[in-house]
Amino acid sequence: MSQIAFWGSARGQAGTTGNLIALATIAGLEYMTKNLIAHTNGMWSTIETAYVKQRVQQDQHLLDMTNTGIDALTRLARSNLLTADNMKDYTLPILKERLDLLVGPHNEQEAFDENMIKVMPMIMAHAKQHYDHIWIDVNSETSNLLTQQVMQAADLIVVNLNQNIQVLDRFFSKEHWPAALDQVPYIIVLGQYDRHSKYTVNNIARRFKVKQPIYTVPHCAEFLDAWNDQQVLDFFVRNRNVKKGHPNYFFISEVQRFARGTLSRLGVDIDLLSEGRG
Template sequence: MGHSVVFWSPVPGQTGTTTNLIAVTTLLGLDYSSRLLLLGSVQSRRAAIEQAFIKRRTQTGDELAFAADSGIDALVRLTQNRKLTAEMIRDYTLPLLKDRLDLLHGSNKADKAFIPGMKEVLYPLLDTAKRYYDLTLIDAGSGMGSGWTQALLQNADLVVISLNQNRTVLERFFQQQEEVQKGKKQLFILGQYDRHSAYTAKNIARKYKVNVPIYPIPHHAGFMDASQEGGAIDFLFRNRSVPRDHENYIFMQSVHTLAQAIIEQAGLNKPSFGGKGG
């Protein structure tokens, strides 16, 4: 049985949640010979994820035809009709790395139309996905105002919480942390990380009495640019083994470290998950 990993932030647009999700999922796909499913479920979350892998020149024609009868909308219909099986899911995805990483297109419906109908099918859909995929990684957006976000957090096996070095964001989150998901396995990321800030990972852990590791992921303009042009996989493939003196080493090492932490927290750090691939 696989695990669901939900990426979430208490604030919108400040912590690099989606970028971190794209980076770590892709690197897991490159480094490990296991089955991964990536999902930006609602319409408002799908664009950034899909543009990271689909080049602009291919976002017409065949891609649009593919999207019309695929993605989460198709799986929802099958789930509602009780016809979805674990082996069928990959037929409705876009393979990004053969036999390793599949992208499930987000909904073509507006969020307000999509979310209400998902309440009854979310759990059976994710449960079915976990029977085929080792990890299902989902972008849950930000804040707690959406019932959809709350449902994703409640159904997650592991919640990856994206924070930053903003004092106001940190204090507000750690004061209200119990509201997120008490008892859930959690990892903390410091997105857009600046190592020259006084709010280092160690200082934040000390100040707010965080007793689990915090994983800093620095801002990286090169990866951001690549992700906007459909080149996320190419960028990470080229840079995943760069030497220590390379300009991209710190970013890549940070993503590697987070990927390993996710595997360990999900309880998948064993041979059955699939060793490092070539």
């Protein structure tokens, strides 16, 4: 029943899309929740490339834009034919009953934004009736009207930063600060995190007097390779139970901590809904 906007203050630098993919995939695998991934980017986002290849091989018609994706939902919404019951039919299943993907449009950004501002509230209202969590990757431009709309309507905003001190300075000084953050609860995550950097989580929190937890999604070459190979789900299935000493342990454990913290902030009883890792 929650809408979560993923916003990054520095386009292409904070790993916003990868952070969303990692969290939503872990949430689908480890918690008994229904999750939908969406984005507000015109044309295809790199979100699709994380999952689509393996699914297309099984069902070629899934990517027919007349039958699935945001374009199909937009037409239904405009015709007052969209319902909570039928919207799932137009999404791409990634993990059965746990994780679906709302494929993006084949429109340029400006045309997409203009269309979506009118119908996005209706689509999200129906989606909230079917899914527990809707994870939405939004444009980093705070002047973008669709970004503003989605963030204002969110139940939680995930602010994606990195270890670049200029990026951090602009955000914490509120030089680059979306107005929605004054009204909507938010959490902070550092993408492409390097624990060997001088600017660790603790040092950043101390320098900017951050009281709330700061989460991380560490840099992980194997995760990025899996993304390039359209095998993100397989990567998390293989690695989510790795033990200390494994090369991917720090990445996985931090993503799991990020997921627990985010879901807890949304009011989810994570102990009740956890699938366990056995």
